[in-house]
Amino acid sequence: MSSRLPTPITITPNRKPRRAGPRREAATAWAFISPAVLIIIGLSVIPVVWSLLLSFQANDLVTPSRWVGLENYDALVQDPNFGQAVWNTVLYVPLSIVFGLALALVLNQRIRFVGLYRTLMFIPFVVSATAQGVLFSFILDPQFGVANSLLHRLGLSTQGFLTDPSQALLVLVGITLWSGTGFCVVVYLAALQEVPPSLVEAARLDGAGRWQVLRHVVLPTLRPITVFLLLWQAINALQVFDLVYVTTKGGPLGSTTVIVYFVWQQAFKTFTAGYGAAAAYVVAVALLVIAVLLRVTRRRRMEGATR
């Protein structure tokens, strides 16, 4: 040892400097994450498993529950209200994506007041569904609402809107588009900023027109965002509850009973919590399948594409 030349004290480059031993580091890490882990495991992971168990039981949230096997799921398949609830939910998703993308593409051009337009379209997104519901049940009130009075003034026939079983769901989709499109616009606009200009330029030089640039350059680069938005809007659409609760309470004639409203009704109104849990599970599994499918198709496309 002593015969060797003294080497200067350095930190070997391949070993990262550490404050303390790995055990100490792990202890710090656990101290840091334990609140998050506790809450997330306690109020997400455990409830997910618990819900599954509940869905095999008859449970009224008061008396001890009784094991019923697949009865809840059996009943669900035959329940026309559930089928309607699922269908009511599906309509909104593609519409919001298409509108959002179209508006973002328009706003992504070099025109004036883009910032103002973007702000105006985004504002409804921060308004709570409750407030939206209260506001629109006022505007669309069949007797006193301003919408009908405008129709009247224009000489058109007045509408039932939220009180008409054949219109109510479409009206709700319209309200959700009003408040949700701005989100898609903002996300797409941000994504459009990240489309490499050199790519667009290159395509232009190769003689691509506007439409071709859009189709072969811009849209493919936006695909991951579109997949995300599809999933996001699907999840949101499947969670719509507040707006329905405030405006129609599932009516008229069950025409707006969306899925969460159905689950909520089963669990907290008619106290058939097991049935509600089964319904929630069916939807969650459907959602999972959609997510997996989207991922798989995306991956396949990425592999198929020549990059």
Added chain:
Amino acid sequence: MTVTVNVSTPRATRTEAPRRTGFRLPFSAWHLLLVPLALLFAIPLVWLLLSSVMTNAEINRFPPTLWPSHLDLGGYSYVLGHALFPRWFTNSLIVAVTAVVSNLVFGTLGGYAFARLRFAGSRVLLWIMLATMAVPFQLTMIPTFIVMRQLGLIDTLGALIVPSLVTPFAVFLMRQFFLSLPRELEEAAWIDGCSTLGVLVRIVLPLSRPALSTVAVLTFLTTWNDLTWPLIAINHDTQFTLQLGLTTFQGLHHTDWAAVMAGNVITVLPVLLAFLGAQKTFIQSVAAAGLKA
């Protein structure tokens, strides 16, 4: 090659050149589409504001008045005099502010541990955390209700606060941000003998304002605006949040539209003002949440 470039560059800009037609709009034709659309987005909210300062006589007239004859604050004075509205406001504020602060603290701590510290099980935990982000609320709401009842929190603000203390989203967002920071600064501080918490607070946090404001904005928005969970967890009207109070109020006073709209304005205004004051942060936060998640 250079020849092609020289030829096609003017072609690419040709679309901006005047068209064949003699008549040209003094502005882009897109405005013809965008102005009505923007109005469609704005008018319901303008109408909300206008009707909140009308008298009920004006509102109930057929056809209804479109512009108030004078500023009538009757709706507001009724709502603010209504014993519980201020209380609901305070409740909402307590829940939302607690959620924001605790998401910032626990999100930062958790995110930093996942981004920088090595510990057994970190991968599995991160995976679980990501998986729970995709769990829809209707799946967990019944058991969450049972848990909260067991804890004796139903009908208290605690039932609203506990589930929103920290979201996997906050942890994940902070982790992603920390991963994007260069390690060197932290390493220098470690060498100087700074503790992990010291590094986090003194070195990392000052650089993390964008991520912190994203978490704050999104947490405030979701907790302030939520109705589903308060509806399940709260029965007693002194514990209502503003959203829950507003629907109940509307149910009880459905003919007093001026007061309902005044209450609605009070419910929307904090978020709207926050949005208008920090528009850039809001829009960037939402976009970032979309692009990173």
